[in-house]
Amino acid sequence: MTTNFSGSLTQDSEEVTEMYCEECDRHGDGYATAVAFCVDCLDYICVTCQRYHKRQFKTHRIKDSYSMPQDFYFEKCSIHPGQLIKFYCSECNKEACQECKDNEHVKCSDVSHLPTLASDIQKSDKLINLRKNMDQLSMNIKDTEKMLDAKSEVIKK
Template sequence: MATNYNVSQTQDSDDVQEMYCEECEKHEDRYAPANGFCVDCVEYLCADCFKYHRRHFKSYEVEDKNNMPQDFYFEKCSAHPKELIKFYCSECEKSACQECKDIDHQNCHNVNHLPTLVKDIKPSTGTELKDLKDKLSNDIKYTKRSWMTSVQ
């Protein structure tokens, strides 16, 4: 998983940001650079977690550091602060973290991993990526406002 960069740090750059192990951050509150990615779990894994995953989840598809997708959006979910927003539901037109995806979009048929969804968009072809980033920012602001209103 990546650190919580603000939009200005990622928006105007084609540089690849370093990804971080989501398992280590969630369960051990520690930073570890990602060394791979599990396609089935949709999680970035450090070298130790990657090795464990390969050994214990042999049927899962994993990608090494050179082939794993690169996230471009590093916002945390307001409802689940340890979860990175990394999905987009085309049916609801909303972004989601893993937990929100599992709960709120279980009946949706078109929920995609954001880096996979946008990997074929070329920066020189137009404003598709910027438009998607703007839409996600607006969705997150709306979700935060809705969540704060429901908590009060």
């Protein structure tokens, strides 16, 4: 069995392909499919919320469904159960929801959006090189197994 580490790590995972609107969820309006992502608010939004968001926040940058981050963390905050954890503070080594970020990590300088952070890691040269090295090691192991099998046959004779 050959393992290919240079392919996408998420191709065999249970990747979420449909995001939901956080505004609708936050206000109890139920489930709505997100079609956009506000880079400034770091929220996934549906068609209806996007229309109002563009009117209210004219300078906010909106990504469409093809360019918005796809990785998402669905765990709710233990302190604020209505909030999703979607940030990571490198200084405190803690995950945070929006409220925790705004209140507890306001002085922290390295708080990252988890989906963006995951996307950046997937594209990093270090990860790409690691995958290539793992592919090479996998091939080396396979070659070593073949050599050992051949030597075992010689010993048996």
